[in-house]
Amino acid sequence: MxxxxxxxxxxxxxxxxxxxxxxxxxxxxxxxxxxxxxxxxxxxxxxxxxxxxxxxxxxxxxxxxxxxxxxxxxxxxxxxxxxxxxxxxxxxxxxxxxxxxxxxxxLIPNIPNKIVPGGNSEEDNVTIFEEGTVPTLHEGALPHWELAKKYDIIDFELGNKITGAGFPVYKGKGAKLQRALINYFLDKNTEAGYNEVQVPHLVNEASGIATGQLPDKEGQMYHDAQDDLYLIPTGEVPVTNIYRDVIVKESEFPICNTAYTPCFRREAGSYGAHVRGLNRLHQFDKVEIVRIEHPTKSYEALDGMVEHVKGILQELKMPYRILRLCGGDIGFTSALTYDFEMFSTAQDRWLEISSVSNFENFQANRLKLRFKNAEGKSELAHTLNGSSLALPRVLAGLLENCQTPEGIKIPDVLIPYCGFNIIN
Missing domain, CATH: 1.10.287 (Helix Hairpins)
Structure with a gap:
């Protein structure tokens, strides 16, 4: 705010x-x-x-x-x-x-940083970096929803029976690979200095308001009317709210946390081939990184978060690019956002897998998150967050890009986490 x-x-x-x-x-x-x-x-x-x-x-x-x-x-x-x-x-x-x-x-969104490009939609976002080789797949290569069925690792129909569309069931090596990715992301984050926390998956209205999901995205959140609680749309909400109504010490900066959570989004009105399979879900897993920073250090921290996510994708050896979002596509609370996209060879398109944002003091003002500066005066901190990483589209791209006639080869860095090197 x-x-x-x-x-x-x-x-x-x-x-x-x-x-x-x-x-x-x-x-x-x-x-x-x-x-x-x-x-x-x-x-x-x-x-x-x-x-x-x-x-x-x-x-x-x-x-x-x-x-x-x-x-x-x-x-x-x-x-x-x-x-x-x-x-x-x-x-x-x-x-x-x-x-x-x-x-x-x-009702007033954050003011975009000066370097945010003008534009109306995602078509106007600016690619600032691209790395990795798009693999040449064998004849008859399949999109991930067909691979999931072929190898019996993700069951979309079963999830539809149990709950509804957008709630897949991961099975066998699919479930193990999902868990491997979560543990790998958490390990990478903690090695980089982020403190792992486990947080509630439901939040109260005050928490949703504090990070800007309410009232802006109320229609996208699942709400339990009886207890007036909301299922979290991202781990950013409970992790950042740890510091609501808190005055931190200047010497505590930077405050860095990471958390694995399931995320829940209604995604009303999302239909069509572009949301098929894992491309758009109502429940999905994500590992989040959240930073509380001194105002003079937040953009340096944002650059560091971008480099951190780049390092993970380099280890996975996936083709990816980084976009600077334009004014018409940037989130309500963000001053500057970088999106990471992985190229899906089987779908022949880019899939968003991460957003890394600096909110400056916009969230902190709602949170009443302050620190005492050198003169002893209270000052608003800056908050940042990023996906490190969101699992569904990472998994979709991994399954599609790593498929061979013999099966889906697991990236080397994940083999110690999942205990196998191929899905066949």
Whole structure:
């Protein structure tokens, strides 16, 4: 969430940034926010004046009683009763206006970094790096959903029977390979200095608001109405919320965590061949990395996270590319996002497997996540997160790119984790 003082003092910068996002009602939204803030501050000033007058009269009443001027004191007492009623009305007006301002602030996305390219959709994202050789597959090579059926390693129909579309069942070597990838990703992250945590898979509304999933993506989240809890759409939500309402020490930076979680997304309206098999699921596994950083170090940290994910893909020997997302495709809370895509030879297209983002202080403002700087003043921290990695499309690309007439050959780095070198 943007700070209202920043919006008020930098209106043109905010509008310029929101224009890069193609936010149609940006000017109206920003103007309403500034107006609501001005009204809130005006009511606060009036309330402060009333409370100050009431406090002064209370002292005067005491003095009058001491000097025997009872009648004058009684007159002032009546005045304080009126002032108390006025302050109550003003307090209610102030709370209503503060709530209105908060709701408006929830609707304003983060301001993109200066290097975020303009654009309307994923077609306008910019490729900044590409590595790896796209394999030449044998005649009769199959997409991963056909390979899953051929080798009986993932059962989409069984998952559909148990739950519904988008909830596959992993079997035999498919389940072992899935577990191997999770353990491999976690090991790579902990070796890089990330602290492994296990977190709840359901969160309350406050947690969803704090990281920006609510109210922006409410329709995409599974919600248990009885307990008012949400199934997590990503491990970012519970891991980042560890630091909600926390003041950290400057000496604690960087704070680095990693977690494996299942993720749950309704993905309403997602149909067609491009979401077939593992390409788009309602439940999937992901290993996440989350960093809490000093504001002066967050972009250096973002570059380090990008290099970390690159290192994993280099070890897997998968062809991949890195995109800098444009203003029209960047997430609501992000200031700068890099997407990693793996090339699927059997599908002849790129599959998104990771996003690495810097939110600057946007989430921290909602989280009330601060640190004490060298002068002892409270300052908002910066938050970052990345997929390291999301499993479904990594697994899809791995199955398709590593297939041979003899079977699916396992990348060397994963063999110690899964205990076999081929699926056949």
């Amino acid at each position: 943007l700070q209202v003082a920043f919006i008020r003092e930098n209106k043109e910068i905010v509008l310029e940034g929101l224009a890069k996002r193609n936010l149609a009602n940006a000017e109206e939204l920003v103007s309403k926010t500034i107006a609501a803030d001005e009204e809130r501050r005006s009511i606060q000033t009036e309330l402060d004046s009333v409370l100050a007058e009431s406090n002064k009269l209370s002292k005067d009443i005491g003095q009058l009683f001491k000097t025997g001027k009872r009648e004058e004191a009684e007159v002032l007492k009546q005045k304080t009763v009126e002032l108390k009623e006025t302050s109550k009305v003003l307090g209610e007006k102030l709370q209503d206006k503060a709530n209105e301002l908060q709701e408006l602030l929830y």
